[in-house]
Amino acid sequence: MDAIQQHMLDTYRAACLGEPAPPPPGRHDRRTLRDLYHHWLTHPPANNKPVRPHSGPSGHSSPSGA
Numbered sequence: 167m168d169a170i171q172q173h174m175l176d177t178y179r180a181a182c183l184g185e186p187a188p189p190p191p192g193r194h195d196r197r198t199l200r201d202l203y204h205h206w207l208t209h210p211p212a213n214n215k216p217v218r219p220h221s222g223p224s225g226h227s228s229p230s231g232a
Contacts, residue, residue: 169191169192170191172191173188173190173191176188
């Protein structure tokens with residue numbers, strides 16, 4: 167189910183329950199991204215080291231993950 171289908175379902179449920187319809191998908195994306203960016207500028211990550219997945223002693227991970 168994509169975002170539009172979910173919104174249609176949520177709108178239908180809200181109408182059946184007599185509640186206000188939810189906002190359309192993507193309506194607040196720009197503001198949310200802007201707020202996250204400003205938060206990152208004022209509170210930068212403390213650890214800038216890249217995260218590397220653990221691999222076996224040979225440098226190759228096995229299919230079982232062990």
